[in-house]
Amino acid sequence: MNADASAAFDLEVESVVKKFAAFTAVDEVSFTVPKGSFFSILGPSGCGKTTLMRMIAGFLEPTSGDLRIKGRSMLGVPPNRRPVNMVFQHLALFPMMSVAENVAYGLRRRGAGRAEIEEKVAAMLARVGLPDAGEKRIDQLSGGQKQRIAIARCLVLEPDLLLLDEPLGALDLKLREQMKVELKQLQADVGTTFVYITHDQSEALVMSDQVAVMNAGRFEQVGNPQALYYRPETAFVAGFVGDSNRWIGAAVAVDGRGIKLATDDGLVLYGTAAGRGQVQSGGSLDVFVRPESIAISRSGKDMESWHNRVQGKVKNLLFNGANSRAVVIDDKTGFELIVALPQTGEFADLQRGETVHLGWSAEQTLCFVHDGAAEAA
Numbered sequence: 001m002n003a004d005a006s007a008a009f010d011l012e013v014e015s016v017v018k019k020f021a022a023f024t025a026v027d028e029v030s031f032t033v034p035k036g037s038f039f040s041i042l043g044p045s046g047c048g049k050t051t052l053m054r055m056i057a058g059f060l061e062p063t064s065g066d067l068r069i070k071g072r073s074m075l076g077v078p079p080n081r082r083p084v085n086m087v088f089q090h091l092a093l094f095p096m097m098s099v100a101e102n103v104a105y106g107l108r109r110r111g112a113g114r115a116e117i118e119e120k121v122a123a124m125l126a127r128v129g130l131p132d133a134g135e136k137r138i139d140q141l142s143g144g145q146k147q148r149i150a151i152a153r154c155l156v157l158e159p160d161l162l163l164l165d166e167p168l169g170a171l172d173l174k175l176r177e178q179m180k181v182e183l184k185q186l187q188a189d190v191g192t193t194f195v196y197i198t199h200d201q202s203e204a205l206v207m208s209d210q211v212a213v214m215n216a217g218r219f220e221q222v223g224n225p226q227a228l229y230y231r232p233e234t235a236f237v238a239g240f241v242g243d244s245n246r247w248i249g250a251a252v253a254v255d256g257r258g259i260k261l262a263t264d265d266g267l268v269l270y271g272t273a274a275g276r277g278q279v280q281s282g283g284s285l286d287v288f289v290r291p292e293s294i295a296i297s298r299s300g301k302d303m304e305s306w307h308n309r310v311q312g313k314v315k316n317l318l319f320n321g322a323n324s325r326a327v328v329i330d331d332k333t334g335f336e337l338i339v340a341l342p343q344t345g346e347f348a349d350l351q352r353g354e355t356v357h358l359g360w361s362a363e364q365t366l367c368f369v370h371d372g373a374a375e376a377a
C-alpha cells in the first residue's frame with residue numbers, strides 16, 4: 001500500500017482473526033475508516049465487538065491479519081504507543097480527583113506544562129458543555145455528565161482515533177437519546193475519527209457515517225445507515241436493523257428478481273429477491289416487510305395497484321406518538337401484520353376490531369434465501 005492511498009484512512013483492518021483456543025471470536029474482518037468519520041460496529045451481545053476493539057487499541061494481539069493506523073501497522077505496538085484512546089462502557093474516572101484533574105491526567109503524564117494543561121482542559125470542558133464543572137468532584141456529576149467527562153479526558157489527548165465501547169450503555173433511555181445527538185455533534189465539531197461499538201441500532205443509525213453489522217465474529221454488511229435500512233444484503237441485517245414483519249416461506253415461482261411465494265401460514269405474496277443468494281423455485285425464504293411500507297385504508301378504495309393485499313381486523317393498537325402501529329389479523333389466514341399508522345391523524349380514532357385493508361409492493365417484500373442466521377437477529 002502506498003503512503004498517499006493510506007493517508008485517507010485513519011484505520012485499516014485487514015483479514016483480522018482472533019481465536020481463543022478453538023473458538024473464533026473475530027473471523028476474517030476487514031474494513032477501512034476514512035479520516036474524520038464516525039464509524040459504528042453494531043451487533044448482538046457476544047458477536048465479538050469488544051474483542052475487535054481491544055485488538056485495535058492494542059490490549060489483544062490478532063491471531064492473524066493486520067491493523068494499520070494512518071498507514072502504519074500496529075502489530076506488536078503496545079497500547080500506549082498507539083495514537084488511540086478508548087472510552088469504556090464502565091468508565092473509570094478517578095473519584096478522588098476533581099473533574100479538571102481527571103481531564104488533565106493524561107496530559108500531565110505526558111509531561112505537558114501547567115499553562116498548556118490549563119488551557120486545554122478549559123477548552124475541552126467548554127467543548128463538552130461543562131465549562132464550569134472543573135472544580136467539582138466526580139460524585140457531584142450526573143451519569144450523563146460523567147460520560148461527557150470520560151470522553152473529554154480522551155479527546156484532550158488529541159488521538160487520531162477515539163474508540164468508544166458502548167459508552168452510553170449505563171445511561172437511562174432518555175439520557176441516551178439526548179447523548180447520541182450530543183456525541184454526533186461533538187464528533188463533527190472536533191473532527192476526530194470515532195469508532196463506536198453498540199448493540200443499539202438506533203444509536204448506530206443516528207450517529208454514524210458508516211455502520212458495520214457484525215454477527216458471530218463476522219461483518220455481514222458495511223454501509224451508510226440508509227443502505228443498511230433500505231438495502232440489507234443479508235437476512236440477519238434485515239432482521240437486526242429496524243423493525244420488520246417477517247415470515248418463513250417457500251418460493252412458488254421465480255422470474256428474474258420477482259418472486260411469488262407462499263408463507264408458512266398460507267399467505268401468497270409477491271416479493272423481490274434480496275441479498276447474495278440465488279432464489280430457486282421451491283426454495284425456503286426469509287421474508288421481510290417493514291411496518292411503514294404497508295399502506296392502510298378503511299374503505300379499501302385505491303388498493304388495486306398494490307401487488308400484495310390483505311383484508312383484516314385490528315387486533316391491537318400500539319399508540320406511541322409518531323411511532324404508532326396497529327396489529328392486524330388477516331381474515332383469511334389468521335396471519336398477523338404490524339402496520340405503521342400514518343401521521344395524518346386519519347387513524348387517530350381507529351378501534352380494535354375494525355376492518356381495514358392493507359397493501360404493499362413486491363419491491364418492499366424482501367426475500368432472502370433462508371439460512372437460519374436471521375433467527376438470531
Ligand SMILES: Nc1ncnc2c1ncn2[C@@H]1O[C@H](COP(=O)(O)OP(=O)(O)OP(=O)(O)O)[C@@H](O)[C@H]1O
Pocket residue numbers: 020023025043044045046047048049050051052199
Ligand atoms: N479472553 C477470552 N477468552 C475466551 N473467550 C473470550 C475472551 N474474550 C471474549 N471471549 C468470547 O468471545 C466472544 C465475543 O466476546 P466480546 O466481548 O467481543 O463480545 P461483544 O460483542 O463485545 O459482546 P457484548 O455486546 O455483550 O459486550 C464471546 O463469546 C466471549 O465469550
Ligand SMILES: [Mg+2]
Pocket residue numbers: 049050051
Ligand atoms: Mg462488549
